[in-house]
Amino acid sequence: MDTKWKNSLLMLVWVVLITLSASTLFQVAQTRSTYFKKNYFYTAEYANQVQQLINYVNQMDFNELPSDQDKPKIIVTQTEIENYRSRLGSLTGQITGIKNQYEPQIQEARASGNEELVTFFTKEMNSKIADITADYTSDDTIKSKIVEEKEQEIDEYVQELERFRSHYTSFQASFVYRLVETETGKVFTNVASSDGGSADTRLKSSGMRFLHTYRSLTASNQAVYTNSQVDQSAIDFKYGTYEGQIGVPKSAPENSPIMAEFHIYENKQITFLIYTGLGLLAFAGLIWMTRRYRTEKLFGSTALVAPYYNLIPLDLRAVLLLITGLTALVHLQWAQNALGYGFSLGDMIYHSLTYVLVNTLLVLLLVLQLGMLIKEYRNEQAFKEALRRTVIFWIYQRLREAALIKSLMFQALFVLAVAFGAGIGFVIVCIQNEAIVIYAILLMLFVLPALWLTLKRISYFNRIATHTALLVSGNLEQNLTVEGESPLASLAANINLLRNGVKTSRREQAKSERLKTELITNVSHDLRTPLTSIITYTELLKNKELSAEDRQAFVDILDRKSQRLKVLIDDLFEASRIASGQVELAQERVDIVQLLEQALAEYNEAIKQSGLQLRVTTPDNPVYVWVDGQKLWRVFDNLIGNCVKYALEHTRVYIAVEAKPGRTVITFKNVTKYELSENIDELFERFKRGDTSRHTEGSGLGLAIAKSIVDLHGGELDLDIDGDLFKVTVTLEERLE
Template sequence: MDTKWKSRMIALFAAVLFTFGLNGLIVGMNFGSMYSDSSYFQSWEFENEVVEFIDLLYMFEFNHLTKEELETKIAVTQEEINEHRYRYGDLSDQILSIREQYEPRIQQAIGNNDTEILALLTDERDTKIADITNNFISDDHVRAKILAEKERTLDNYFQELNEQRARFGRYTAAFQYYFKDTETGYYYTNVAEAERGLTKNEDVVFFRQYPSANIGYLMPRQHYIYTFDNDLFVTDIELKPRSFEGQLAISKSAPEASFLLNNYYDYKERRKTFIIYVVCSILALVASVFLIRRKKVLRTIPYEKFETHYQKIPVDLRFIMLFITAFSSFATVMDTGRYYMYGNSYLIVKGIINSLVITTPLIILTVIQVMLLLPYMKNWPSLKRDWEKSVSNRSYQLVMDVFRSWRFGIQVLFLLVTFFLFGAGLFVAAINRLVIPYLALSVIIAIPVILVLKRIAYLNQIFTNASELAKGNYEQDLPIKGRSALAQHANHINMLKHGVKLSQREQEKSERLKTELITNVSHDLRTPLTSIITYTELLKSPDLVAADREAYVEIIDRKSKRLKVLIDDLFEASKMASGNIELSKARVDLVQLLQQALAEHNETVNESNLQFRVSMPEKSVYANVDGQKVWRVFDNLIRNILNYTLENTRVYISLECKDDQVEINFKNISQYELGGNVDEMFERFKRGDASRNTDGSGLGLAIAKSIVDLHEGNLTIKVDGDLFTVTVSLRRIDL
């Protein structure tokens, strides 16, 4: 325990040394230039005092003129007259401007029947109009006004000049000067018996010669320009160019109240203190680095106590906390230099102590956060995962969700801003007693607010309808209002509702067809199987005559083949429906293929009492198909015609080209009434005769439809009364 506390105390001591060293380093960088000069008289601080004193010499000595002398030099040029005359526009513009200024107040006086105010305003307006008119008539009138303005400016200048005499006296008490006009020989000095200038001796702490190697003659300004507390006074009075030579000095025997001499001694003390402080800071910084590296004090910090709680903080807030502590540490260190500017030892020591007390904990917190973040930043997947949970990312996602429909997002934002501004505006209006005009303005603002509220009401209606849809209650369709994002959303909900209804109907239909399929399969398979079983039992009879035995065997053979055809068709229909079949496509002549299919049934066609009318082009028509599979389509459709066509009727089969398609049409008159949904004719085991007494399997159309779909073609059925039409469309290819 003692070792642990000792290590922690060393770590704290290293942090204090590091903070102290950092403070001194920052102060050294900020104020090093101020104390880089070995003497106060070489510093920029003193140079500023010299420049200010020289400016005062220009004002009170070199270029000084009496008020009467300056007034005699005042002149007014024609350019100044024109500038004054057209400063606010031409005569008509200025008269119109004056009338507009007075018109509201005159009308108010008329409304109040205040004849006294009315006469006063009218006279004042007419006087100004007359004065402006004289400006455009007489140059002397304008000249007199400009002279008056310049005289007022001179009065203000000499008033300021009197206020600056105290400053000039303060400088003359600190400086000794001797300057002689190089042309006239006239000299200016504040030292008695200095007709020939000043000399440098042991009593002089500062001495400057004009001119010298680095400094030229003093050259006063040629215009009467002076500055008072950043307010520039300028006249157009030109002065004769002059140059001065001489000396500027500060003596040790200057009065005790000499602020420059006090600055000189104070600078020496501050410079010495500054050097000691910076050197100690560098030593402290080196010592802290030594302790951190040799004693490994960073390992003594109990990071594990903070890590569990620290990991619960969102990653972006961790970086923000690190920035705040690091910036606060830097700011407190920089603030230490503020005390150094005052040059007061007490304030400097106070600033250093305050900085150590405040900055040391901030630096420790910064170091702890850096040590916790460094290994975490190396784990990029973890950092990326945590960033998705950060406050910034969640806020961004929230904004994106709000403005996913930018129109609605802007409307909601407009509503929030409007309510905020309305509340703030009402408060301001109440303070300024403008509630009634503000409420009148609010009526106008209320119009877009009402529109937004209607949109929100519409949104609530959409929410309610969607909630009922989720419960399975299919209410009436939502109204579609306009082309807004809400209207589009309402339309999508309506489409979803209709889709759900259609899906339910399809599901009901699927269940019904599934039941019928099971029933039909059971019937169609059981019928031949029953015959086979029955005649097999009869064959077992010992007293069966040969003729009956042969008849029974023939029946069993026929029913077995029938059962095999049913099973083969069912298996093939299943393969077709699942798409689990390969096509061997080639260039096939569809005309020839259809002729072959018809020839296959030629004997059956001739034996029937049906009249076939076949229409095909003389030239070949080619398609890229699996010839065997397409032949099966034609074969199934011809079989259906032979099985289900009304006797003594005509059958029409045609093949024709339309653009890039080949259409093969099969038309016949059904001997059975075709009711119900035509699309169900494509279902497996669906047959035209509900009694199921014919020899068909009920799979012919289903197999044909699947084969055509695999060829990316189209097979459609059209029923018009008893007229049954099947159309097969395939893509044609050129030779």
């Protein structure tokens, strides 16, 4: 715990140093031209105040105010006359408007029988019509009206300047100046005399806080902007160029704008220097900490936050990191704000600390996010998992899944487009009623077919969902109707296939349960029979009064039963090994005909005793196949043994080897002595025997082992039953490599 707190404290100190260093860098970059000056009088702000003074002197003193003598100079152009008429509108419209204004009043007076009032309104209406007609027929009439308007504007302009004179007087009280207009030689000063004597004495005295000589100062614009649009033909406004001295006396009022800005600048300059010094120290400390500690340690312990932070998708975390970084960068760039609030030194220091605190929090958030993202990036598995959980990847997956069935996606997009278009059309119809006919036509052509298609698909989907619920509940009797070739029709067809598969699986499961029961019964019977005999004859051998002849007979029986039990166990073990794939084939080039003859030779005596007549058909030439000879001999041994045990006595057994293009076919045919089941697949089951009473000595594993061996060779073993005719066909691919 102590280590975690220490790492967290180191990270916090590191973040504070980063914040101070970065904010100092931005502050110096943005304000170096302001606060590295000697004092306020060398700044651009003071230069703007001097320019404002020049503009005031130029407008209020150098340029004389217009008077009544200037009014005859007013010029009215033809363009102004046309513009005046265009403001009024057309003559017909003006006359119609006047008539519409007076005719109701005239009609009302006439209805009341007041002829005097009718005459008054009629005369006034005609006067206005004559006046407006004169405006459109005579330029002199309009010209006189325009001149009258311009004279009024001049009067308003003079009044507004006089109202601003008090502000001008207050503004120039902060300065002491003596200026000469270079073109006319006029002198402008706010000291006692304008002859230069006392003005120079005042300017050169020690009572000046600041004094500067200017070689050329040109008025840039008007110091006072009025609402009156004065005609420039009536006044001759000039922008003069001035030279002389302008200073700020020590006696300037402390509440004047100049002195207020002077003291604010001093406080800002002190704060700036302190802030810059701290920033340089922070930068040195940042370099030392970065070299002293590893980056992982400086990032601190994020174990408490990381589990919750990592729940956010990676792309959203990246956006959050970008927003935090941009916010921190923008806030750091507002370095001048640290000095831009308050008038006292205390206020400025307070705002500077607040600025640093906010920046520290932003940088801390940025560093924490960056540290957790870097840690996750270094864990390759976690980073890949995070990429799969991004919103972009989720949208990509949904779009990809939506495009799996393109026809369904296009149908959905078509319905959405029609619905959107119908909504837009409805809004248009509400605004423009004339569009209802076109809207109705489009409604019948697109909206109604889309609605019908949607209802049809929804109905079909509901039927599929209902049928699926029935299938889940166990009702497998009825198939779904497949309508058309739509994706829903394909879904219905697939559900039908699943239903058929489930039904088949159930049948197979029932069959498997039945065969399992039979297998247990048969295994128990076949193993218990020789085992019972062994136990019985073992008990008999314990009798000491047995004769030597009986004792030998019992030993022989025990030997036969033991061998029988051994054969059953060996067959079961081999069948299990083959079925589990634990048998490896030692394939070689083998003559099938010779292998078959060797297997038949083993049964010569048994065949003679059974009375069977063997008919073997083989090619004259050897038939070579690439097989495991020992395993294939076991196949022939089992099949020939089945013929001997289960063929009807004194009948013929047919065995044939046939070489065909690309394969070799061996067939075994005999007439069975027992009635066989029509289900051929059951004969391949383990412990399944043709002798259902199980009186013969077969294990019931012969066909199962034979089929498994043939399957391992890539061949086929097929059974055919036609009444009592039993036929086995073994097909082997002819591979000679």
